[in-house]
Amino acid sequence: MKFIDEFRNPALARRLVEQITREAQAYGAQARDGRGPVRLMEFCGGHTHAIFRFGLRQMLAPHVELHSGPGCPVCVTAAADLDRAIALAEIPGVILATFGDMVRVPGGHGTLQDARARGADVRIVYSPLDALQAARQNLERPVVFLGIGFETTAPTIAAALVQAETEDLPNFSVLSLHKLTPPAMRAILDAGEVALDGIVGPGHVSAVIGSEAWNFLPREYRIPCAISGFEPLDILGAVAALVHAAVMDDPTVVNAYGRGVSPQGNQVAQRMMDRVFEIGPAEWRGFGSVPASGLTLRETFAHRDAARLFPVEIEPAEEPPGCRCGEVLRGVITPTECPLFRRVCSPRNPIGPCMVSSEGACAAYYKYGEETPE
């Protein structure tokens, strides 16, 4: 398959792994300051799944460790925000349109799926444009789109809002729970819970915000960042760059996904976001409130802001007992270290969001569990 097979060449992959291993061994051998393996974090859940699917963790072990980051928009949605969405869906007449993964994620008080079973009109859509269509077909009913996602999904949702304005669609609104990725990366580093030698930067997010958006990592934290695509050679290329930077002690931002990412990013998408959204604090599952890490609707779009149109009272949410999704999202533990993993929590019976989402770290560890029982 064109543009896929080129990036999955097994022979090239093996050569890259050999090169990485050689450099990482040399790095680990500089043992006077207690250095072990090179520890990297892949921010993005899409990377985690690709890494497992192709078995890259195994190939890089033990000299390179890959830790999953918080880059799963479903997973980082706070339980309280989910409860708000559920309360909103239960307002008589409201149609709540959402991406599929969200319906099974437990909030503090049940899931959207439960609400649907109780009679709420919760509809799964593949695109905000489907939600617009639902609004056109149900002019007498409010249609609320549950806006989750990072900088990748925000522009299309902004475009849907602009389109609703153009069409004068009176009944379309968005509950914006969008989040920004660089502030989350900062939060992880500021917390100091995990020692990292490099960051595999998110490919799709960076296609929108540009590689320069990560310059703060080497500048302020002295940590290299390599932006990666989602094919094996993309990821291995990024890992090679990070290991090299660690060995040379020369932190920079490397764009290892040049075919998708430019230094400044997609400026049309950025302008679209800027027209509709403004930056504000956001509540992250596992992190709490992170300043300047979320997108809320601007005053000019207040009449399409579901948070303002439908103020709902919600009780304080508690995380499910025993669930350690928060620590998984911060990279502090791996999913297998959670006592619920596989014993109680599985894709069929998910306790926390990381097991539900197709980008969740727990789902990846479960699905591709690499420890083949002997």
Next chain:
Amino acid sequence: MDDRILLAHGSGGVLSHELVRDVFVRRFANPVLNDLGDAAVLDQLPPGRMALTTDSYVVQPIFFPGGDIGTLAVCGTVNDLAVAGATPLFLSAGFILEEGLSLETLERVVHSMAAMAQEAGVQIITGDTKVVESGAADELFINTAGVGIVPPGVDLAPANLRPGDVLLVNGTVGDHGIAVMIQREGMDFSSALQSDCAPLNGLIARVLDAAPGAVRCMRDATRGGLATVLNEWAEAGVGIEIEEAAIPVREEVRAACEFLGLDPLYAANEGKVVVATAPEAADAALAALRAHPLGHDAAVIGRVTEEHAGHVALRTPYGARRVLLMLTGAQLPRIC
């Protein structure tokens, strides 16, 4: 005759009789059915053990590239018999029709069934028709049951699997599931991807002939795809190891799966069989598969192991090994 199905078509009255005579009997014509008795009475069957299976078909859309609900209803049941080692002989056909269904649609489906039955060499010898109110069914549902005979000496079951056995598949996986999904979601992929829906009894008979006594087990990889069949086999108490790179996947299916975030190993097939043979018979089985029009792309995909009993391991092209699980929940397209 009216050009739509009415409740009266299922009432047992004049319209019912006309429907049976002009649509079903005309298309499925054979001596047993033509008698229109309350039960089909069969003459002496060939020697062997009898196999009986039943399946209901509710696919939506009912017409899809490469087939329709009628081709599925015949192939699915024929294949269930064939993978048990049986020679399929007779089918029943029960129809649940939604009031308002166009007669032309029904005729097309019945025509497909007749054509497929002829191709598979089976006769549809008894049937039933019910009509339900508009909204109580989705156009039409079909149930078929099938009778076949397992010849003496043939015994296929997962319990026969032994470490070292070789696993083969007769061609590309995921074609049916992805073709139907593309059609259902109205995705405008400019591909000519077709369902692989086909009766496999001819192909399977060739393999059984080519590797007499050496075929351990067979399964058609329908819902849940190849991964599900392999997991079901592993549950019989053996380990299974497959090579990802050896599994044939059509270019269009790979592309659609990449695009939608799906895995072809879990996508449904309607014309694919997984075959386990003793190691010494693998070459003969592979040659027999490849010599058949439905097996051109046949391949050896893995083997049965003594290690990791109960689990399926998949070796990636990079040499890494991971567990291939049973599908949990539906495959959902990715969201970002």
